[in-house]
Amino acid sequence: GAVVSQHPSRVICKSGTSVKIECRSLDFQATTMFWYRQFPKQSLMLMATSNEGSKATYEQGVEKDKFLINHASLTLSTLTVTSAHPEDSSFYICSARDGTGRYSPLHFGNGTRLTVT
Amino acid sequence: EDKVVQSPLSLVVHEGDTVTLNCSYEVTNFRSLLWYKQEKKAPTFLFMLTSSGIEKKSGRLSSILDKKELFSILNITATQTGDSAIYLCASNTGTASKLTFGTGTRLQVTL
Numbered sequence: 001g002a003v004v005s006q007h008p009s010r011v012i013c014k015s016g017t018s019v020k021i022e023c024r025s026l027d028f029q030a031t032t033m034f035w036y037r038q039f040p041k042q043s044l045m046l047m048a049t050s051n052e053g054s055k056a057t058y059e060q061g062v063e064k065d066k067f068l069i070n071h072a073s074l075t076l077s078t079l080t081v082t083s084a085h086p087e088d089s090s091f092y093i094c095s096a097r098d099g100t101g102r103y104s105p106l107h108f109g110n111g112t113r114l115t116v117t
Numbered sequence: 118e119d120k121v122v123q124s125p126l127s128l129v130v131h132e133g134d135t136v137t138l139n140c141s142y143e144v145t146n147f148r149s150l151l152w153y154k155q156e157k158k159a160p161t162f163l164f165m166l167t168s169s170g171i172e173k174k175s176g177r178l179s180s181i182l183d184k185k186e187l188f189s190i191l192n193i194t195a196t197q198t199g200d201s202a203i204y205l206c207a208s209n210t211g212t213a214s215k216l217t218f219g220t221g222t223r224l225q226v227t228l
Binding site for chain 2: 106109
């Protein structure tokens with residue numbers, strides 16, 4: 001089945017530093033990838049849609065200058081949390097659609113747990 | 118604003134019981150409804166439903182969609198401790214597979 005790989009799985013950083021998270025589709029090409037954030041005991045919230053070769057589309061309330069998204073190839077999207085603060089500590093998950101059809105299901109990476117101290 | 122509501126929020130059952138998880142949705146440009154199981158890390162895909170009344174089945178899990186009443190159920194029969202997880206329901210709307218998730222149902226299966 002479709003595999004989405006996310007790296008790193010866990011990162012601890014100091015306040016004010018930047019952290020980059022990678023999301024790769026291993027056995028399929030993904031023109032579109034999605035970044036979600038999940039706080040403890042809450043559901044997944046879509047942050048942004050990453051489009052290969054163009055600018056990402058951000059959801060309302062998500063700062064695009066803080067959460068930089070780059071989708072440079074059909075198999076890789078990156079999310080950079082810039083100038084991280086403790087309130088950015090969360091579980092970040094990427095997903096990609098396997099297939100070109102509109103009804104193809106999304107597959108998720110294993111997530112990155114970010115802790116900002 | 119698109120909304121997906123799941124119930125119950127949490128559930129504790131004994132191994133062998135049958136459970137039914139509920140998901141209702143109120144969204145624009147509905148395309149499909151998806152169920153995911155989330156254990157410690159990222160969600161794993163269970164079902165995608167696009168048509169009303171057609172049950173999808175995988176082992177002890179099954180799911181069905183009612184597009185008229187805007188809800189879906191996920192059934193798990195003969196539950197096992199390995200079924201303990203958060204079950205997420207999501208509605209796929211609009212273009213580019215945007216998913217709106219419910220808050221999930223936390224299922225705990227005890228011996």
